[in-house]
Amino acid sequence: LSQLAEEIAQEAKAxxxxxxxxxxxxxxxxxxxxxxxxxxxxxxxxYNACEPRxxxxxxxxxxxxxxxxxxxxxxxxxxxxxxxxHCAQQVIPGMVERGRGTMIFTGSSASVTGFAGYSDLSCGKxxxxxxxxxxxxxxxPAGVHIAHVIIDGVIGERRSPTRSxxxxxGDPPLPAAAAAGADPDAVAxxxxxxxxxxxxxxxxxxxxxxxxxx
Amino acid sequence: LSQLAEEIAQEAKAxxxxxxxxxxxxxxxxxxxxxxxxxxxxxxxxYNACEPRxxxxxxxxxxxxxxxxxxxxxxxxxxxxxxxxHCAQQVIPGMVERGRGTMIFTGSSASVTGFAGYSDLSCGKxxxxxxxxxxxxxxxPAGVHIAHVIIDGVIGERRSPTRSxxxxxGDPPLPAAAAAGADPDAVAxxxxxxxxxxxxxxxxxxxxxxxxxx
Amino acid sequence: LSQLAEEIAQEAKAxxxxxxxxxxxxxxxxxxxxxxxxxxxxxxxxYNACEPRxxxxxxxxxxxxxxxxxxxxxxxxxxxxxxxxHCAQQVIPGMVERGRGTMIFTGSSASVTGFAGYSDLSCGKxxxxxxxxxxxxxxxPAGVHIAHVIIDGVIGERRSPTRSxxxxxGDPPLPAAAAAGADPDAVAxxxxxxxxxxxxxxxxxxxxxxxxxx
Amino acid sequence: LSQLAEEIAQEAKAxxxxxxxxxxxxxxxxxxxxxxxxxxxxxxxxYNACEPRxxxxxxxxxxxxxxxxxxxxxxxxxxxxxxxxHCAQQVIPGMVERGRGTMIFTGSSASVTGFAGYSDLSCGKxxxxxxxxxxxxxxxPAGVHIAHVIIDGVIGERRSPTRSxxxxxGDPPLPAAAAAGADPDAVAxxxxxxxxxxxxxxxxxxxxxxxxxx
Numbered sequence: 001l002s003q004l005a006e007e008i009a010q011e012a013k014a015x016x017x018x019x020x021x022x023x024x025x026x027x028x029x030x031x032x033x034x035x036x037x038x039x040x041x042x043x044x045x046x047y048n049a050c051e052p053r054x055x056x057x058x059x060x061x062x063x064x065x066x067x068x069x070x071x072x073x074x075x076x077x078x079x080x081x082x083x084x085x086h087c088a089q090q091v092i093p094g095m096v097e098r099g100r101g102t103m104i105f106t107g108s109s110a111s112v113t114g115f116a117g118y119s120d121l122s123c124g125k126x127x128x129x130x131x132x133x134x135x136x137x138x139x140x141p142a143g144v145h146i147a148h149v150i151i152d153g154v155i156g157e158r159r160s161p162t163r164s165x166x167x168x169x170g171d172p173p174l175p176a177a178a179a180a181g182a183d184p185d186a187v188a189x190x191x192x193x194x195x196x197x198x199x200x201x202x203x204x205x206x207x208x209x210x211x212x213x214x
Numbered sequence: 215l216s217q218l219a220e221e222i223a224q225e226a227k228a229x230x231x232x233x234x235x236x237x238x239x240x241x242x243x244x245x246x247x248x249x250x251x252x253x254x255x256x257x258x259x260x261y262n263a264c265e266p267r268x269x270x271x272x273x274x275x276x277x278x279x280x281x282x283x284x285x286x287x288x289x290x291x292x293x294x295x296x297x298x299x300h301c302a303q304q305v306i307p308g309m310v311e312r313g314r315g316t317m318i319f320t321g322s323s324a325s326v327t328g329f330a331g332y333s334d335l336s337c338g339k340x341x342x343x344x345x346x347x348x349x350x351x352x353x354x355p356a357g358v359h360i361a362h363v364i365i366d367g368v369i370g371e372r373r374s375p376t377r378s379x380x381x382x383x384g385d386p387p388l389p390a391a392a393a394a395g396a397d398p399d400a401v402a403x404x405x406x407x408x409x410x411x412x413x414x415x416x417x418x419x420x421x422x423x424x425x426x427x428x
Numbered sequence: 429l430s431q432l433a434e435e436i437a438q439e440a441k442a443x444x445x446x447x448x449x450x451x452x453x454x455x456x457x458x459x460x461x462x463x464x465x466x467x468x469x470x471x472x473x474x475y476n477a478c479e480p481r482x483x484x485x486x487x488x489x490x491x492x493x494x495x496x497x498x499x500x501x502x503x504x505x506x507x508x509x510x511x512x513x514h515c516a517q518q519v520i521p522g523m524v525e526r527g528r529g530t531m532i533f534t535g536s537s538a539s540v541t542g543f544a545g546y547s548d549l550s551c552g553k554x555x556x557x558x559x560x561x562x563x564x565x566x567x568x569p570a571g572v573h574i575a576h577v578i579i580d581g582v583i584g585e586r587r588s589p590t591r592s593x594x595x596x597x598g599d600p601p602l603p604a605a606a607a608a609g610a611d612p613d614a615v616a617x618x619x620x621x622x623x624x625x626x627x628x629x630x631x632x633x634x635x636x637x638x639x640x641x642x
Numbered sequence: 643l644s645q646l647a648e649e650i651a652q653e654a655k656a657x658x659x660x661x662x663x664x665x666x667x668x669x670x671x672x673x674x675x676x677x678x679x680x681x682x683x684x685x686x687x688x689y690n691a692c693e694p695r696x697x698x699x700x701x702x703x704x705x706x707x708x709x710x711x712x713x714x715x716x717x718x719x720x721x722x723x724x725x726x727x728h729c730a731q732q733v734i735p736g737m738v739e740r741g742r743g744t745m746i747f748t749g750s751s752a753s754v755t756g757f758a759g760y761s762d763l764s765c766g767k768x769x770x771x772x773x774x775x776x777x778x779x780x781x782x783p784a785g786v787h788i789a790h791v792i793i794d795g796v797i798g799e800r801r802s803p804t805r806s807x808x809x810x811x812g813d814p815p816l817p818a819a820a821a822a823g824a825d826p827d828a829v830a831x832x833x834x835x836x837x838x839x840x841x842x843x844x845x846x847x848x849x850x851x852x853x854x855x856x
Binding site for chain 1: 240278279280282284287288291295296299300302303306307324325327328329330331332333336337338339340341342343344345346347348349350351352353
């Protein structure tokens with residue numbers, strides 16, 4: 001993680017800090033933000049957390065409903081929804097005080113449709129969408145922009161030159177899905193656009209999709 | 215609770231058991247269903263849980279977001295969504311085995327729209343809707359009917375004769391909202407209709423609303 | 429058509445009239461209702477019109493967008509949406525006057541999602557849904573129940589005894605889709621339920637789907 | 643209209659042509675595009691048509707449903723939905739051929755919710771949304787970006803310096819609604835963003851709202 005932060009810092013010629021947080025744990029989030037807020041107020045919060053999938057620690061999707069353990073279910077709600085709640089509670093007071101700030105929550109197709117084998121993910125992502133709407137209603141009049149971005153499909157690899165320079169000779173070829181997915185730089189452009197929108201014309205929800213997934 | 219069960223039993227001339235369960239606690243749910251399942255398979259599960267409001271133990275709604283404690287937030291997710299997950303895991307195996315059964319989850323207007331001051335409720339109710347859709351996709355092909363009913367507005371008092379016979383001379387007049395709300399017997403008719411629908415034409419979602427709330 | 433009316437009349441031991449109307453033509457609708465209203469007030473209106481498909485007169489679906497003629501497009505809007513408007517204008521005055529009545533509009537999966545090759549159908553069906561919501565908001569407080577039923581999938585053949593008695597020896601076997609589709613009698617049960625709901629707990633929208641289409 | 647075109651041309655130092663078209667008339671649209679396409683291929687189509695309101699020629703909103711004439715209803719469908727169909731048919735062949743192009747359809751809160759007194763508008767706007775989804779599914783894989791923007795609330799006056807320079811001493815003060823509405827330049831920024839999005843991460847739908855309307 002710190003290596004990635006360093007790469008970004010070099011590329012962007014900016015100070016970058018990376019903190020490891022357990023989003024589902026109120027205390028862990030609070031402690032992280034104590035450090036963050038000591039540096040200054042938060043201008044933008046992007047909540048992009050997702051339970052890792054398909055590795056040793058997490059079950060692959062789709063998972064039959066009866067194979068989802070209560071722990072895994074709670075974990076999914078904690079990461080997708082409760083973590084967003086904890087983070088929002090940390091940054092909103094400062095944003096309201098200054099009358100500005102942006103919070104962007106990342107959703108997926110599982111935010112608006114329940115799929116077989118994704119009950120844990122859908123619960124968490126539906127909940128996150130409900131949270132973003134509630135917060136928008138409460139805090140947009142106070143000058144805090146709250147948006148929900150539904151990324152429908154897979155985020156692929158960067159296609160910018162930087163990517164190829166990082167990719168060594170021994171890199172495996174990109175899987176087809178990643179090659180066809182959304183370019184993360186392109187997604188970031190839309191997040192940036194949302195952040196810089198004029199206050200009279202804010203986006204509360206938008207979809208982003210790679211046509212290769214239609 | 216047991217007094218209510220007795221009243222229902224007398225009125226319906228049927229055996230009625232009432233169990234007090236903490237829906238948010240997997241163990242409490244599992245233990246309750248051990249008792250239930252020892253009586254026979256479950257034909258219908260109606261999941262109607264809701265955090266009590268506006269009494270001493272629970273905050274009134276609307277609650278400013280910054281006044282919602284992490285505990286209250288977790289509690290709301292636990293009651294609205296995790297409890298439904300726990301109950302579904304208890305009854306689905308038997309329903310799949312027999313190729314029949316009905317689960318009805320009760321939602322509200324907060325299931326489809328986030329309102330200011332209801333972030334905890336919206337999170338839980340959105341999540342419950344996501345769960346119901348996922349379960350429908352996975353288990354309806356196996357013969358288990360899974361429906362989500364969006365009750366938009368307040369459930370009022372019963373208007374049937376029984377009600378007036380129960381109401382004593384000293385009863386306070388009904389508040390206007392209750393008088394105008396949905397008759398619980400009428401709501402029950404729709405739940406019953408959903409349960410008895412022919413398998414070739416199942417309802418996955420329906421709204422119920424008193425026109426006095428339009 | 430009159431033969432079908434006769435069959436229904438015999439089966440139901442009731443008077444049945446069938447009128448052929450061009451739903452998209454305000455005059456044709458008005459003239460038909462002059463006859464209807466001379467018999468008495470309308471208790472229930474079920475608007476179930478659909479452009480015929482896949483026969484000689486109508487293009488099969490999916491139709492490439494560039495192959496949809498302006499005439500076919502207008503026709504689809506006229507049948508799906510304008511016809512419902514014309515019919516509603518004929519029956520609402522009487523329903524409002526009597527403070528009762530039911531209108532049920534039939535939608536489909538194309539009412540809530542646009543599919544490639546169904547632009548004409550989606551336009552008309554989306555429009556019909558918007559109409560039903562507007563009418564519900566305006567007239568439910570006046571005692572007129574307005575519902576939109578999303579039938580997701582194919583209506584199949586009746587599975588009741590009547591069906592087999594009508595099917596002659598030379599009948600072709602049912603196509604698989606029809607066999608798996610929703611039993612029209614089962615669909616009718618849900619329409620009937622909507623019509624007979626208590627006024628305090630009306631359904632504005634419900635989905636109906638055969639699990640074989642999930 | 644031509645005066646407005648001239649103002650824009652001067653401000654933008656670009657060639658600007660304004661054509662008056664009856665969107666609901668296939669022939670009128672086709673003739674207009676013959677002229678347009680003779681200048682070169684269309685890069686962006688913004689379909690922003692709306693029946694004028696509250697003047698002598700058009701009924702004010704909200705209009706009681708029974709006061710909406712069949713002509714006014716057809717007119718609303720023609721302008722909101724059929725016009726978009728006609729325009730799309732004119733520009734899509736060229737866009738598909740070149741494998742690029744953007745179409746943006748403007749919706750409103752009446753695109754997703756039916757309101758009492760807006761049945762004509764809701765029908766047309768719902769239909770337009772269905773059209774945009776169908777076209778997106780069919781043509782995004784061919785490289786044509788199709789988006790639907792839900793502008794929820796009123797477009798206000800420009801707040802840029804240009805505006806005040808145009809406003810003379812005798813100008814009436816802005817009505818409160820206009821002052822609080824979305825700045826048209828800000829809305830245009832979002833349309834421009836949609837047009838310039840990378841093809842791997844296209845927005846199909848986004849909302850735009852002034853927080854003063856929440």
